[in-house]
Amino acid sequence: MNHIMIDIETLSTAKNAAxxxxxxxxxxxxxxxxxxxxxxTVTRRSCExxxxxxxxxxxxxxxxxxxxxxxxxxxxxxxxxxxxLHQFAAWIEIHSEEHKPFVWGNGPSFDCAILATAxxxxxxxxxxxxxxxxxxxxxxxxxxxxxxxxxxxxQIAGVAHNALDDAIHQAxxxxxxxQSLSAMAAPREVAA
Ligand SMILES: [Mg+2]
Numbered sequence: 001m002n003h004i005m006i007d008i009e010t011l012s013t014a015k016n017a018a019x020x021x022x023x024x025x026x027x028x029x030x031x032x033x034x035x036x037x038x039x040x041t042v043t044r045r046s047c048e049x050x051x052x053x054x055x056x057x058x059x060x061x062x063x064x065x066x067x068x069x070x071x072x073x074x075x076x077x078x079x080x081x082x083x084x085l086h087q088f089a090a091w092i093e094i095h096s097e098e099h100k101p102f103v104w105g106n107g108p109s110f111d112c113a114i115l116a117t118a119x120x121x122x123x124x125x126x127x128x129x130x131x132x133x134x135x136x137x138x139x140x141x142x143x144x145x146x147x148x149x150x151x152x153x154x155q156i157a158g159v160a161h162n163a164l165d166d167a168i169h170q171a172x173x174x175x176x177x178x179q180s181l182s183a184m185a186a187p188r189e190v191a192a
Contacts, residue, residue, distance in 0.1 A: 001026040001035040002097045005104045005171035006111050007163045009072060011044065011062070012055035015109070015117045018047030019081055021072045022088055022115075023163030025171050026095055030182065032175035036095045039164040040087060041072050046080035050121050069161045082122040089119070089127040104134045104174060136170050143177035147184070151176040
């Protein structure tokens with residue numbers, strides 16, 4: 001499997017947002033199969049020490065969430081941000097079929113962009129090619145506008161705003177839309 005769905009929870013929506021948690025899962029959009037999973041929580045202190053942004057409005061949003069969601073903020077296993085990112089980069093490297101995984105996140109300005117800023121802040125090389133980033137929001141829009149389907153909202157599983165549950169949910173609905181688009185695609189000519 002060489003596609004990775006990523007979801008992060010943060011304390012800001014700025015590019016240099018402080019990270020709360022990182023969730024990721026390998027998947028195959030052509031089959032919907034899921035593979036290796038990754039989840040780490042990050043200490044707020046380590047993010048602040050790295051000059052990552054904490055935004056009042058986002059903190060207020062966290063305060064309104066359920067106890068289950070807020071547990072990510074006080075996780076006893078939380079790691080310093082540099083350690084969590086180092087482990088994340090190693091996990092990607094170990095489990096990628098080749099060294100060019102496709103990395104999916106929500107929107108061009110969120111998950112991938114914030115993680116790229118965080119990797120740079122702690123001096124770790126981005127563990128994917130920037131040109132291999134793929135956008136969940138775009139494929140959701142294609143599903144709605146071209147196919148009239150919206151599996152994002154038709155089957156919610158897991159805890160919303162848990163980064164790993166969100167990543168798994170996203171991988172599932174992206175795969176469904178991908179397969180529906182694929183079924184509509186003209187058959188490719190195969191060279192003789
Ligand atoms: Mg999320």
